[in-house]
Amino acid sequence: MYIIILLSQKSARQPMSLSLEYLMEQIAVIPIPSREWKVKKTRETLVYDDRDTARKKNQRKVDERLHYMWFKYLQLCLDLERINYGVPKRGGRGKIISTTKVKVSRDIYRKWDLEELKKSSFSEWYKGKEHRLLFYDGGFRHTRGTQYHPLVKRFNVFILYHNMMNDKTLYLKGNQTKGMMVSEKIVEDLQKEGGQKERYELIERRTNTKSMSVQKRVMKDVVDCENSILAVCQGRFPK
Numbered sequence: 362m363y364i365i366i367l368l369s370q371k372s373a374r375q376p377m378s379l380s381l382e383y384l385m386e387q388i389a390v391i392p393i394p395s396r397e398w399k400v401k402k403t404r405e406t407l408v409y410d411d412r413d414t415a416r417k418k419n420q421r422k423v424d425e426r427l428h429y430m431w432f433k434y435l436q437l438c439l440d441l442e443r444i445n446y447g448v449p450k451r452g453g454r455g456k457i458i459s460t461t462k463v464k465v466s467r468d469i470y471r472k473w474d475l476e477e478l479k480k481s482s483f484s485e486w487y488k489g490k491e492h493r494l495l496f497y498d499g500g501f502r503h504t505r506g507t508q509y510h511p512l513v514k515r516f517n518v519f520i521l522y523h524n525m526m527n528d529k530t531l532y533l534k535g536n537q538t539k540g541m542m543v544s545e546k547i548v549e550d551l552q553k554e555g556g557q558k559e560r561y562e563l564i565e566r567r568t569n570t571k572s573m574s575v576q577k578r579v580m581k582d583v584v585d586c587e588n589s590i591l592a593v594c595q596g597r598f599p600k
Contacts, residue, residue, distance in 0.1 A: 385446065430598075438593050442464060
């Protein structure tokens with residue numbers, strides 16, 4: 362629970378990217394829970410060795426995970442389109458200098474049945490041969506080196522960050538900015554979620570982000586997810 366403290370206008374001042382102009386409607390797409398694709402592994406092999414082992418056994422099974430993430434990112438793009446979300450281009454000190462509206466290309470995704478995709482689960486949508494073959498015969502290829510767990514991490518962080526920043530019931534305490542408070546809460550909450558804790562700690566060690574401040578780590582995931590969102594809108598799925 363957060364303590365409600367009224368701050369003076371001066372002490373509550375925040376960077377432009379975290380100001381009131383950022384506020385908009387909540388994202389309806391929910392974060393991916395830890396039970397998705399859960400594999401029992403040792404702490405050391407949970408994230409990175411798992412993908413290589415699975416590839417040797419069944420490449421299509423590995424691909425299916427990435428197809429799942431493409432599906433989820435596209436659902437996110439469609440929901441961001443609904444709320445008229447603009448991906449910000451940030452300058453010095455986080456100041457927003459321009460925005461790019463999220464717009465999914467109906468021409469590129471003309472065979473994907475986007476209206477069905479909006480309301481379907483991945484298993485429902487993917488079970489049809491036509492949708493599965495889109496990835497193999499339709500020219501939709503993920504970037505080489507794309508990995509499932511980092512994609513999940515930034516997807517979840519982006520949704521949590523956006524919704525918390527736009528949650529008017531969260532109040533500041535002490536001399537925190539809202540961005541700082543939200544970032545700390547995201548990291549704290551994710552590390553409490555059972556199998557999520559190992560996933561996030563290992564990814565941060567592997568990507569050398571552990572030494573960064575909590576707010577910078579969260580914003581890196583937010584920006585990485587925004588870049589993926591813009592790519593997915595145009596039929597590309599980067600790592």
